[in-house]
Amino acid sequence: MRALVLAIAALALLAAPATAQMGGGKRGGSDHAPAPEKPKIDEKAYKAALERVPTPKEKYDPWGGVAPAPAPTTAAKKK
Structure with missing residues (x-):
């Protein structure tokens, strides 16, 4: 009998968080509430406002800070 009571109590403790996550039903408010006005x-x-946005002077490079720019190569390498 004691094992049965402990098993039921353990199941109840495990089921309580699951019902809290699922919502447990609708409380307050109705399904037919009017939509808020936009x-x-x-x-x-x-x-x-679009005209007030300044135009950038140089093109934005999102990867600019990741790796340094490769060094410009001068004249073709001579052997």
């Missing part, structure tokens, strides 16, 4: 996009403000 803010309207102002095209003039968007285009004005």
Whole structure:
């Protein structure tokens, strides 16, 4: 009898975290809640913001800091 009670208690302890992760059902809120309103996009403000972005002076190199640039080779090597 003692082994049966211990087995049931062990299963209950193992099942508790699993039910907590699964959500255990819906609490609060309903499935038919209205969708939140999206803010309207102002095209003039968007285009004005794009015009204010400065153009880069040199091309961006994402791998620039990984390895040093190879040394430029001068005239063809003579034997």
